Amino acid sequence: MEAVVILSRLEQEYLLRAIESGLRVASARQFFLWTQGQLQALLPHRVLACMRFAPGGALLRIECVHGTVLAPSALAALAGRRDGLALRIARHCMLGARLPALLDGGEQRGAGAPDGILRTFHAELDALGFDSVLVHGTGQTLEGASVFVLFGLPMRPSARHAHFLECLLPHLHLALMRLPQERQGTAPARALSARETEIVGWLREGKSNGEMGQILGISALTVKNHLQRIYRALGVSNRAHALARCMELRLLEA
CATH class of the missing domain: 1.10.10.10 (Winged helix-like DNA-binding domain superfamily/Winged helix DNA-binding domain)
Structure with missing residues (x-):
């Protein structure tokens, strides 16, 4: 039997704020502000990769949200639509039917994933400067699936953090579904220098x-x-x- 996760009063408050704020997300700008605000308060991380898949498994969309500058090469390695690390991690976890999945890069690598489902990505994660990963997704639905990969958690991820992500999963999925497929913002008044x-x-x-x-x-x-x-x-x-x-x-x- 899985251990029951009991949230502290502060964790309950953070979770409720994240859920309430997520209900209003309907644009890329709102999604960015939400994930870099309320979501970060509950689950701090460096990069969030969000993916939508068609019922047959084809990638429909990938969004890479991060609050610090990533080198173009690192961004391509993480969020490439053909063979980016986030995409391969998502498919690896879906194929193994192991969601949530997590990797702790502390003293005991893979301590959060006894079956070693994410261990195959150690070298690539190390090369990109990430030593922890947390993954969760909806599983297959009639409309496909959504998977979310958090890279670079400052704490050692545990089943507790996976529980937080599981509570937020429906709201992340619906927010991603509501985002317009094409960027609809008009161009700036002029190009930035x-x-x-x-x-x-x-x-x-x-x-x-x-x-x-x-x-x-x-x-x-x-x-x-x-x-x-x-x-x-x-x-x-x-x-x-x-x-x-x-x-x-x-x-x-x-």
């Missing part, structure tokens, strides 16, 4: 205006002025919305 794109990249790394100024060799006030011009170009009003808008338009990936 090289310096503005650089600033957005550092913004995504969580740098303050002062820190960005030191990195770029300019004043914090100049950084602030750049940010104001970025907001106007993107049609947003703050840092979080600017990041979400860039994600929606795939500006950073370009």
